[in-house]
Amino acid sequence: MNNNLTEYFKNTVSGFPNKVAIDDNQATMSFSELNKISDQIALEIVSKTKDSRQPIAVYLPKNRWSVASFIGIFKSGNFYIPLDIKSPGERILKIIETLNSSWIITNYEHKENLINLGYQGNIICIEDVVSNPISEDAITKLEQISNSIIDLDPIYSIFTSGSTGDPKGVLISHRGVIDFIEWGISTYDITDKAIIGNQVPLYFDMSVLDIYLMVFTGATLHIIPEEHFAFPIKLIEYVNEKNINLIFWVPSVLNNVSNFDAFSVIKPTSLTKILFGGEAMPNKHLNYWRNNYPNALYSNLYGPTEITVIATYYIVNRTFKDDESLPIGKACKNTQTLIFAEDGKPVKKGEMGELHVRGSLLAYGYYNNSEKTKEAFVQNPLHNLYPDIVYKTGDLVYENDLNEIIFVGRKDSQIKHMGYRIELGEIETAILGIEEVGNSCVLYDDNQKRIVAFFKSKKTGVEIKKELMLALPKYMIPTKWINIEQFPLNANGKINRLELKNML
Incomplete structure (x- = not known):
């Protein structure tokens, strides 16, 4: 087992140098090209910064350059923060203020946006970096940095909004990503033959599975044009054209295919693994997919951003009525789920309570926000003998007779009426x-x-x-x-x- 993501990526580049790593529908980038560009980005960061393990934001469109920037940042010994270029300026500035970061990676086009927002820190433009030469001494320097990174070092922070609307930066470690991706590879039998169709934005934590399955296995990552998701038939045509065989999409996109009865016009020809998460998947729409496209694997993945994307999963293995709830299943490897009543005591099977999660996938908390961290990341209610942190998800669940967890709703959407x-x-x-x-x-x-x-x-x-x-x-x-x-x-x-x- 490797200690950090740099080592995993190095092995993949060695095994698949000329294979396409990323296709963003504008151009492709091979693993060797991705390695070179991310090296150039890493060296630029190292040459301009003194400390490691620092936050470096990425303010770029959803494309191959964003992914290359993420890899370059963790190669430099720092951690990345994806920013949404469509997000209001006020929110961007709030995130930058929370990070107290003095560096942002962008391009010429979006550099002007940052300046107009009032950002006064340092900017690295991709166009200025990709022509930089890479010397043997520089490669040696990056190897030394890689050797210094341990699995407990942070790799990324993704900002979510709480009930106040203020963005909170969930901080995830190399170990969290490593355990998550190795679980995914083992559970779904992912190899270099996987062709992944990305749907979610890169600042949404579900994209972590797409990106790092590519990094770990040598799979090809297709960044599907955003506009295709509004047109189900066009979307399926694109999936077929690119021979995409693995997707991890939010249910709303799958529901859209069902609502438009797209399969009466066209069906997938290459999809073998259909994963979904981020919100509840209605069985009515899942049944449409399963009835019309029965030979694929379907799996429901559940987890807040605070748990490195996923805490539980359910591989659909039986029929459900349209009005039944789909299970969120059981805990992932090296993860434990606990369900507590309002009085802090464990519930009995069949009783509803708030889901708590512990394990190596757990985030460190919220970057530069100890108050919110202490509210959500708490001592395990079962004991007080040693530090044992669990995350309070705010989700109401219960366990059925098959030992499957059933999601009921958000605690904050539980009303008294x-x-x-x-x-x-x-x-x-x-x-x-x-x-x-x-x-x-x-x-x-x-x-x-x-x-x-x-x-x-x-x-x-x-x-x-x-x-x-x-x-x-x-x-x-x-x-x-x-x-x-x-x-x-x-x-x-x-x-x-x-x-x-x-x-x-």
């Missing part, structure tokens, strides 16, 4: 189980004290409500129904609940 405790996710699942309902999102209107259902269907709210009353008690039935043709999505491809909330 008419004296009852209600999980809005349970209502969503029931609505999605009704025939001809394409999508659903259920929110609580705090001002009017009512449950509101957004839905996409040819049926009316009255018709859906009538059917829903056969599945749920009266106090859980939404009192306001809004039929929406197109659900707003955030940059990660998930339903934008905040935008829907503003419509109330």
Whole structure:
């Protein structure tokens, strides 16, 4: 086992120097080219900075240069932070302020954006770096740096927003990524023959699986053009054209294929492994995929950013009704899941509680934010004999009779209505189980004290409500129904609940 990601990448480059590593639909980059460019980036960083293990942000579009920058940064002994070039300037400046970082990698085009935002730190432009020569002494220097990196050193920080809206930088170690990717390779039998179709933005933690399966195995990574995901038929055509056989997408994208009945026009020809995560996967839409494309492996992956992408997984191995909840399964290797009631005591099987996670995939916490870290990363409630940190996910779950974990909803989406405790996710699942309902999102209107259902269907709210009353008690039935043709999505491809909330 290697101690850091540089060593894994070095072995892959040695084994597959001329193979395509990345195809971003603009150009391709072989492993040897990716190695050279990331070396040039690393050497530029080393020549301009004094310390290692420092945050270096990447402000670039989603393409091969971003991935090369990530690799160059960890080769330099530092850790990277992907920034969203479409994010509001105020949020970018908040992240930079939290990092207290004086270095950002970008290109000529986006350098002007940073300056206009008021950024006064140092900028490294990709165009200035890729022509730099690499001497033997420089290679020796990078090898020395690689030897100094241990698996507990940070490799990246991805910023998420909490309930306050302030970005929090989740800090992940080399060990977290190594354990996660080695688990993924073993669980899903990933080899250099994998052709990966990336969907999520590179500042979203799900992209870690796509990038590092490439780094570890010699698989080819295709960065699918963002605009294709709005057109399911065009998306499947692209997947077939590139012979993509492995995807890890958010359910909303898979649901879109189902809603448009894209398989009546075209079906995948190369996909063998279909992984999904980031939000709940409705069985109605999964059943559409499984019925129309039955020979692929389907797997539900669950995990907050704070747990190096994934904490639990479920390989779909039985049939489900449309209105059933899909399990999030069992814990990944070297990960333990614990479910606690509100009083801090473990729940019994079948009882709902908040999911806590411990293991080597756990993040260090939030960069430069000890207060928020202490709130979410806590001592294991089972004992106080030695430091044993667990992460409070804020997710409500229970364990079924098959020892599978079932996700119910967010703790902060659990409401008290008419004296009852209600999980809005349970209502969503029931609505999605009704025939001809394409999508659903259920929110609580705090001002009017009512449950509101957004839905996409040819049926009316009255018709859906009538059917829903056969599945749920009266106090859980939404009192306001809004039929929406197109659900707003955030940059990660998930339903934008905040935008829907503003419509109330």
